[in-house]
Amino acid sequence: MDNLENLGKAAKTVSRRLASSSGGRRNLAIQKIATALIDSEQKIISENSKDISKGRSKGLSEAMLDRLIITKESIHGMSSDALRVANLDDPVGEMIEMKTMENGLQVGRKRVPLGVIGVIYESRPNVTVDISVLCLKSGNAVILRGGSEAFYSNQILAKVIRGAVSEADLPKDSIQIVQSTDRKLVSEMLNLDQYIDLMIPRGGQDLVNMVASESKMPSITGGVGVCHTYVDSEASLDMAVEVVNNAKVQRPSVCNALDTVLVHSSLAPDYLPRMAEAFAVAGVELRCDTRALSILGPREDIRVVPARDEDWDTEHLSLIAGVKIVDSLEEAINHIENHGTGHSDAIITENYSTANRFVREVDSSAVMVNASTRFNDGGQFGLGAEVAISTNKMHARGPMGLKEITSYKWVVFGNGHIRQ
Template sequence: MTLQDQITEIGRKARAASRELAKLSADAKNAALRGIADALVERAPAIIEANASDLERAEKNGLSKAMLDRLRLSKERITAMAEGIRSVAELDDPVGKTIDRWTRPNGLQINKVRTPIGVIGIIYESRPNVTSDAAVLCLKTGNAVILRGGSEAINSNLAIAEAMQAGGSAHGLPADAVQLIPTTDRDAVRLMAEMDRYIDLIVPRGGHQLIETVVSHARMPVIKHYHGVCHVYVDQDADLDMATEITINGKVQRPGVCNAVETLLVHRAVAQLFLEKAGAELIAKGVEIRGDEATRAILNGKSQPATEEDWTAEYLDLIISVKVVDDLAEAIEHIEKYGSHHSDAIVTADTAAAEQFLNEVDSATVYWNASTRFTDGGEFGFGAEIGISTDKLHARGPMGLDELTTYKYVIRGDGQIRK
């Protein structure tokens, strides 16, 4: 069987499974999700063993420490994946909910009702937990899902997918509701993107090259989960201790994720005090600082010169670019010019400045006195997420259950005809 035939067969099975999934009640889907969570825990040793082979290969290939952290699974991380699935099972099922209803003068009753999208294709890199996070959200909303993970996590993804299939089918899910493309052949990405006969929506999560490849070939709608060039702006009226904690958390806690801080902007009025304090703490935690001229003068040789490329860099590592700005307007202009419309934060005690930042920064999530690390489906109360959309349509920010549905109009009458 050729790769194209293999991908087509996966699509055909997914389409058939989606029709069966759409018939399941919320209780049936929730029972299946709990079965999947149990299966992940039960098969944790096998999943960890598969992950170890991926890690060994990744280390030989020179993946960074941050990328290795994204790839690594442990008993604790698998338990957290299972708990995330159980939390999704506890959430309200949006399918079948009436978004709006009204009655026309002729008596027609019009209802706008949430429905599954159908078959969703998800293409992602590095993080094997996405295999379960993305799949369970699709299943909860009655969508079949076709997954294509990165080559660096192929063994981990296969083990997770097998556990999900076993746990779900034992509790009434169609056997092909979750399928993983079992090859690292890059042509699989193109073939998925061209398979509009079977896939209704495709979601790429990863680097620029992956997303551009999907967008250039896709024959169905695409929701991009693009890179995160996230900013913290420290205003002249900021609590500098708070600003330091938010900056450290945003950069250091997990530097290899898309909601980590990549650029720090500091008002000139507080730059000396703040950068002496925050800079020392960042450096102590192993962060390389790439600063503009004003930053380098304050840090006195403890930073590297920032280039134009640094302002658009998603480092996904212990590196941060720092710029001193004259005012809020310059900070907003910098974010608009160099940012990725993902997550950006202001730290200030000035309500007017905060509201201006929140209103004028055109990003999927904007924060006042809080870390950008909260841009996450679990932290937003969604249970999990399929990713962080930097698009404006049809979803923006963390994609939860509502964003995995579409709608249809259900009209009830008693014999009306149009005149």
């Protein structure tokens, strides 16, 4: 069993050296990680196969298995993503602002690492690489605790990463991973506030709630996405079909995938059959309110069933979509407020005023106009990868890239100044 306090002490110790390291040195470490991932692909795939076999024997859903699987292509993707992060501007040491006061004192803010970040996450072993690389680039040490379903994958990835970091002459304990699946360690980790400066959960609602209630250090909440797209009365039908289809089927197992389609009643008779035809190709199940059900009715090409109350509050993570007809923009916004999680919500409309009102009144980390909810992503927003998508309003909101995992210190330059 891991002695988490030892991990915490080690992380705190190396965080000072990492924070003062050069951007070039940290980039070298990331470049070595990118190379090491390719060189170790057979080992990584072999360890990943253990997780897949174990998952199948446990009866994990196809959506969960999709999150777990690692292929040669995905390893090359991880490597490429790492190199993209290395090529981003170094945030550490950036002077955010500098001003000269009336007395000649120069006062400014300098960007600095947070220190030690703890991340508890489920499935998706690529997260191990994404977070490690972002933390290295931003000068933060990190303690990782992956899900039991991806245990072997996470362990081999962390081993490869730590070796590459050491080759770059940075402390390998900059990246540490909990080497046990004991769930009790999660609670212990949430009590290491003397070592960990920020805790980030990436997983389902139960994990997010646990971190929010038990964490003694500041934490980021989010990642749970009950995501909506509202098809307005003045939407382009062709655009609405294409965007909604992409939001649902392009990768249904992720947090920014569509869960509920809200359709204006005036457009519903024309739009819903076309939407259903597109969804049928991917095998989407539609859970409809009474009015949507009356339009779509029983179909041979797609499963259409009555929605249950709980469907409107469910992050499906699979090929299931709720469908509800509304009579106004206000009704759509109210539904999102009552059932959304503040993650990713979109409107399809040709009306500029309607779009502006939707953007103004929908309180989500990312609001899209005529675009898929799938774009709420660090890479798509030009941030490189992301450590999480935050639905907090403090300290960061939306995809958390490099700058979102830094803080700042005030720097003051004087010439013998004293305060009168």
